[in-house]
Amino acid sequence: MPEVTLDEVRHVAELARMALSDEELERVRRELNRIMDYFAELQQLDTEGIGDTSHAIPMTDVYRQDEIGDSLPAAKIVQNAPDSIENFFRVPTFMEEE
Template sequence: MSEITPELVRHLGVLARIQLNDEEVEQLTGQLDAIVDNIAKVSEVATADIEATSHPIPMQNVFRADEVGDLLTSAQVLQNAPDSADGRFRVTAILGEEQ
């Protein structure tokens, strides 16, 4: 027996503020009923002893290890900066205060 009725589709259309004509209601009734049936079939197959998965194959982190390497000094970092002050990059204000 169908769970999705034309009356239910019309009601959902009203809730969603979608104006549906009779042809659209008939088409959506069939489509939504098929969707509900397919969800029910999947629910029948899903069991508690099967572990949930987010991916069909095992995944591993593909990034390299985070290791400390040679660091630049402040002077090296700022050597090509167009403007610097007090060991920091100096940029123009973006809020219109210094224009």
């Protein structure tokens, strides 16, 4: 199993929007490598002829019909939000990207 490098940790931290100090980066790298050891163990299993598996249950094609049901009252939708106004969520402004 190849070692997780510091650059990889930095990349993943960036994707997760986490600011890590040099010590934290190194600690996370060691911890990730310990986790990778478990995968190394799993890799010893014979998986010949088994496709990639994303679901543990052998089930496909679960649908709902196109029917309208009840929504929640808007006040309930925003009730757990740290900040809201007139049933809008209110958040610190963010860059319009997509």
